[in-house]
Amino acid sequence: MPSTRDLATPLGRARMLFSMLSAPKLRAGIGRILAGEGAPEAPEVRGPLSQLDWLGSxxxxxxxxxxxxxxxxxxxxxxxxxLEVDRLDSIPVKTEESRQVSARIARIVFARVGAERTLSEAELNVAIAxxxxxxxxxxxxxxxxxxxTRSADGAAYRLAAS
Structure with a gap:
């Protein structure tokens, strides 16, 4: 089976850029570099901007x-x-974050199989996997x-009404 594509690296680079663009000093520093004026002298600006590996000084x-x-x-x-993203190896440790991720997965599963369907535990397990x-x-x-929602005996699952 072909391996999935590395998306973490380019997505991390995009997140870094957008985080920097939200800070006025870093945004100005990026503009200065792109304008060909060189990297800013201030270490608190120059340091973070040096992490933009796609942008030379x-x-x-x-x-x-x-x-x-x-x-x-x-x-x-x-x-x-x-088709390109691996399965989650772990779910967030914090209960509220874990429940949010799990609820999102459940909603995606039922969006694909049909929101009105009732799934057995085995069917739901396969979909979640x-x-x-x-x-x-x-x-x-x-x-x-x-x-x-789960049946009293735990054998059947349905998407809860929104």
Whole structure:
């Protein structure tokens, strides 16, 4: 089976850029570099900007690096993203975050199989396994978060009414 594409690196680069653009000093520093005026002297600006590995201090841009970032962002917005992203190896430790992630997974599952369907535990487990390794945790968290309802005997699951 072909391995999935590394999306973490280009997405991390995009997050870094957008974080920097939210800070006025860093945004001005990026503008200065892109204008060919060189890197700012202030270490608190120069240091973070040096982490933009696609942008040289002389204003030279690694076009291939930017293209990779743009392609990763486009892929993540497409229907094909699910084919490129690995399953979650772990769910956040904090209960509220874990429940949010699990509820989102449950909603995606039912959006794909039909919101009106009732799934057996085995069917739900198979569907959740496409997204996460710990299917039992996701299933329980989704119920606890109110995203799923479970029959009294625990054999059937439905998407909760919104």
């Amino acid at each position: 002389d204003g030279e841009v690694d076009v291939a690096g930017l293209r990779e970032i743009a392609e990763a962002l486009a892929l993540m917005r497409s229907d094909a993203a699910i 496409m997204f996460a390794q710990d299917v039992a945790l996701v299933r329980r968290d989704a119920v606890d978060a109110g995203a799923l």
